[in-house]
Amino acid sequence: MDFIDEELKRLKDKNLYRVLRPVSTPQDHRIKIAGKSFILLSSNNYLGLANHKLIKKKSAEALIKYGTGAGASRLISGNIELYDELEKTISRFKRTESALVFSSGYAANVGTISALASEKDTIFSDELNHASIIDGCRLSGADIKVYPHSNADKLEWMVKKYRGRGKKFIITDSIFSMDGDIAPLGEIKNIASKHGCILFVDDAHATGVLGKTGRGSSELFRIDGRIDIYMGTLSKALGSAGGFICGKKELIDFLINKSRSFIYSTGLPPSALAAGTAAIELIEKDRSLRDKLLKNVEILKAGLDSLGYDTMKSETQIIPVLMKSEELAIRAFNFLYENGIFVPAIRPPTVPPNMSRLRITVMATHTMKEMEFVLDVFSKMRRAIRI
Template identity: 45%
Template sequence: MHNYDWLDTERATLEQAGLRRHLRTVRSAPTGTINLDGRDVVLLGSNNYLGLSTHPKVIAAAVEATHAFGTGASGSRLISGNSERYASLETNLAETKGTEAALVFSSGYAANTSVIPVLAGDGDLILSDALNHASIIDGCRLSRATKEVYRHCDMEHLKLLLSASTAFRRRLIVTDGVFSMDGDIAPLPDICNLAAAHDAMVLVDDAHGFGVLGKNGSGTLAHFGLEAENIIQMGTLSKAVGALGGYIAGRHALIEVLINRARGFIFTTGLPPATLAAADVALDVIRSEPQLRQRLFSHAKRLKTVLIDLGYTLLPSETQILPVVLGSPQRATNVAEALLTAGVFAPAIRPPAVPTGTSRLRLTVVATHTEAEIQRAIEAFAAVLS
């Protein structure tokens, strides 16, 4: 049994460092208020930004698809046949993203860890923003390419690295569109100019911009008015879209190569028909109900303004993600616990999800929060300070 003793030591080490994580039980749908461990609390930690996972049209599509096609895909898309629901969703995605084609993966994590090793390998260079998501970091590791990390959104640093790396076969710049823990937006026009000048590829992870930013909610490129032609876009269906899955959107040739080379596409089972149908209809709702985005940003603005007035330190986010920086993991955990007692669930985010010394509460609002729920959250934050 000694073989496994290290697990107890590991758990104790996590506890002492304030880094032990706990799963809490939810007994309700992910709306503005949830039932958490038996209590109703305002949720400020959801990525269901537009509330689409409980939208009546989205639910109806999922139920209908389950009746028509069953609950599971039965195998990988190449081996067991490709559900027509995939074709419909991928066409819808390509139209939304302004690309020739799109390919759906079983999660955003799978999309990043699959596409990066296809785009770059031995003899290639990946230039990655210091605050990129863990799935990008893991994709870089799997790729076996050389990796250089540029300082967060620092275009001078990126330019320097590009100028000094002409010997590599291919170069790939990869960045979050909206940074998941900070809520700021990558300077995509500058990144694209640098890429064009140095003959590099660009991969943008639009997990938190898709559905929320730009015309029709089509994402971070649209926010800047950028054409999609020379940019590879990754995104997820698990956040504003309210379902599950990841995607890559780009030119036909890219999608063909991914179908043949991306291991996280080939060696895994397809998504359930209900998930595909839900995501497909959710994309239509995002286009047809712009008031959801307006409501989301109005809630974000209100909460941000009041928290700053109360004296909290917020990072300069431009989006629905509001990071309240608290420093040590213990402080973040203590404030999160006090908020929970006051009726608000705002989970503490600690290393390795964020750099050491920047443990925080990562607050997110959703369009379906009521004014009363936002007010309740504000009162809880005020009470915790006093």
């Protein structure tokens, strides 16, 4: 199959080729790759819960009691009773009526959007929304209108212009996964209410992080219970695996019957379900990890800004360091790798051309010494590779 070889060569020539690197340690602030220790600055395990003693204990107990896998889809025999406990915990945490857990965040977005929207409907989608949202919109067959990033005025103009005969959806990330900025959800919610739109918010990177108690963007913007379709993941700040949708009970019942990614996926391992419940309960009781995360974010972003790096409009634990060219991003990654810091280069098609970057993600478990070391290496890197 010559076309495969040709495409791989093209990717290599354009500095877009990707490889897998086996990690031999738990996901934490330090990992080992090929026997070498690195400070990890690319994990979504924001609170360090994937390697937290209590979470691992609860996960192990579920493994012993229920076994390693669900064995079937939830509508067959894979609906382990731990699902009920987890979904009740999620809906309480998110202040919604009900919740439904999917096999991944990707499955939650693709399966929900494609089940709810159809050819008669119109979707207004932020231009920087996650790939899973984009794919769900495409699968739905709806008329997709992409609005400029976080531009509420332009969004409202488009909603007024494209009145369509079917349902209207506004879909947005809360924290954008590559830029680290936050959508103006207060304004977007007002637009949705004013013009009769269904609001869908992807809270994957905000769950456990944003808001006074970590409930997410709805808490930050004081719109708890007012988001029609509220998506989140168990695999980021919660340190487990899976995705979820929150909303009215009728929405959840509809998805159980109509969402293909839910219906045709095997249930999650019992250990992941128990870990998700334990993580939410820990976040509700203990704010110290969130406080530590926010402090680390403040220190690292201020340091990078003072060194002259372009961190774009980040205001969260996701801190992009703009390199523009793919070549420079690769050189920066290699320099950091050689100095014991793991931060992959993000290149097209994940980001637009000439917007390649290092995507730093901060964790609560990073130490002050590690933050100081990272900033020292970034200082040296400016001179070494002439950024």
